[in-house]
Amino acid sequence: MKNKIVIAIILSGLTALLFALKKGVFDQKEAVYAALxxxxxxxxxxxxxxxxxxxxxxxxxxxxxxxxxxxxxxxxxxxxxxxxxxxxxxxxxxxxxxxxxxxxxxxxxxxxxxxxxxxxxxxxxxx
Ligand code: HEC
Incomplete structure (x- = not known):
């Protein structure tokens, strides 16, 4: 039971991370310019x-x-x-x-x- 909760927490953390990455939350300005x-x-x-x-x-x-x-x-x-x-x-x-x-x-x-x-x-x- 405890393990399932831990896994659920990790999964939701990962989902949030992926979502943030997709939204470009961590994008550096330089990366934007390098792509120009x-x-x-x-x-x-x-x-x-x-x-x-x-x-x-x-x-x-x-x-x-x-x-x-x-x-x-x-x-x-x-x-x-x-x-x-x-x-x-x-x-x-x-x-x-x-x-x-x-x-x-x-x-x-x-x-x-x-x-x-x-x-x-x-x-x-x-x-
Ligand atoms: C806040 C003031 C300031 C700004 C803004 C500035 N410079 Fe300078 N620059 C200086 C000073 C002071 C010197 C002389 C000291 C030295 O050689 O580092 C200098 C020297 C230079 C020299 C060498 C001149 C020589 O006779 O050898 C070049 C080339 C130069 N700057 C290019 C630039 C370029 C290109 C930019 C913009 C991307 C720029 N500077 C922005 C203050 C500035």
Whole structure:
């Protein structure tokens, strides 16, 4: 008798768990983003600029008083020019992510290099 009760409790627990899983209760945000498809055609204004604008322009945008590292990412000319504070390096080198400081900074596992900086509490995972 006691065993049956225990089994019933375990089964109802499992049912609740399955139900929660099906409802996506435990889904991580990253999983949602990982599942998003990369569009066939990446459009700068539609796909890229909103990210730069939301996550980078506070410090690398049009407001010169707030600009950091003397780096602007809001104009093509500035985004592609040699870094003012890092001669010989570039934020963006077309088709060469390994030479693009911008790319290196957003994938860095070193918190001291990672952009946006941790204290800005801006994340590139969609949150
Ligand atoms: C809260 C302010 C802040 C935000 C937001 C921010 N940055 Fe930065 N960024 C800095 C500071 C400060 C530096 C200079 C210190 C350093 O090199 O880490 C810097 C440096 C950089 C550099 C290197 C510049 C050089 O001359 O070497 C790159 C590239 C960069 N940021 C890209 C980005 C990108 C891309 C984003 C958005 C995804 C971003 N940053 C968001 C503050 C910010």
């Amino acid at each position: 498809k990369i569009p066939d055609i990446v459009d700068y204004n539609f796909h890229i600029k909103p990210i730069l604008s939301d996550k980078c322009y506070t410090c690398h945008g049009p407001d010169a008083t707030k600009r950091k590292a003397n780096l602007r990412l809001d104009t093509e000319e500035e985004a592609y020019r040699e870094l003012r504070e890092n001669p010989g390096h570039f934020a963006i080198v077309s088709g060469k992510p390994n030479k693009s400081e911008l790319y290196q900074r957003i994938i860095s596992e070193d918190e001291a290099l990672l952009m946006p900086p941790a204290e800005a509490k801006l994340f590139l995972n969609g949150s």
